[in-house]
Amino acid sequence: MKVMSEKDAKNSFDELMDTAQHEPVLITKRDRSVGIFMSLQEAERIPELKDKLLKHMNKTVQSPLLSMLGAHKDNKVFKSADDADKFIKQLRDEWA
Template structure:
């Protein structure tokens, strides 16, 4: 995962987008992680994976 400072992400927004299309980018502010920027495809893949994990198993829901 690529890491960018918030200032760099702001000043190079196009680079942030281009990089996030290839791999997730963690944006840090004052050295602390704040957000992760990722491609729509990666987000959709993770969302599907999460939904599959919540599917009932043998009639029993795994939600708490």
């Protein structure tokens, strides 16, 4: 994503418009992000992307405990108690 200062965006509005047709442009003021300028086509896709994200989140949130316990990971077969302990430690590190 291209970044332009508010002043540059104002002084180079044609460039801003051209760039926004290909990628969103982050506008900054005093080194702080203040807005995004994007094409109408990209803006129209926002509700579609939001719906896809919510559907994905609903699938993973339906059973957070199972997800946390590794339900979606490959099943493990341990050859020793040490292997099981290492796996449990790895899961704990991921949760931290």
